[in-house]
Amino acid sequence: MPAGSEDGSMSAAESRQDQEKPPTRRIGHCACGSVRFRVDGPADRVGICHCTDCRRESGSAFTYFGVWPLERFASEGTVATHRGRSFCPTCGSRVFAVSERAAEIKLGALEDAPAQLKPVYELWIKRREPWLAPVPGAEQYQEDKPA
């Protein structure tokens, strides 16, 4: 085996998977099923955020999200939106935050778990609980990622 082949094996496997079938479609929905969405193809980025807003909004220690370009996102059902973050008005599940260009998906809302979407970065690690370890290989930012 040539040296370094192991480094490339992961991305080779991923691209092989991409070639075998059309762009991966991922389906998600809220807990009661009245809000449904889909995203096509790979996420632009996947991350974890430990900031105060994410903690409060999720009621948990961090949020796990993926960002897709708006043209590869579609949703149906009525959502309520507070400060840009949308949720199901019936069951309260957080589902996504849509801006002019991108859709940020709460990855816990995806139908299939585990989602196999590994965070490439972590935000607001200064708020990370001390019992949580950094995700191996993920970029670490004390606060937001510098623009």
Ligand SMILES: [Zn+2]
């Ligand atoms: Zn619902």
Ligand SMILES: [Zn+2]
């Ligand atoms: Zn946050």
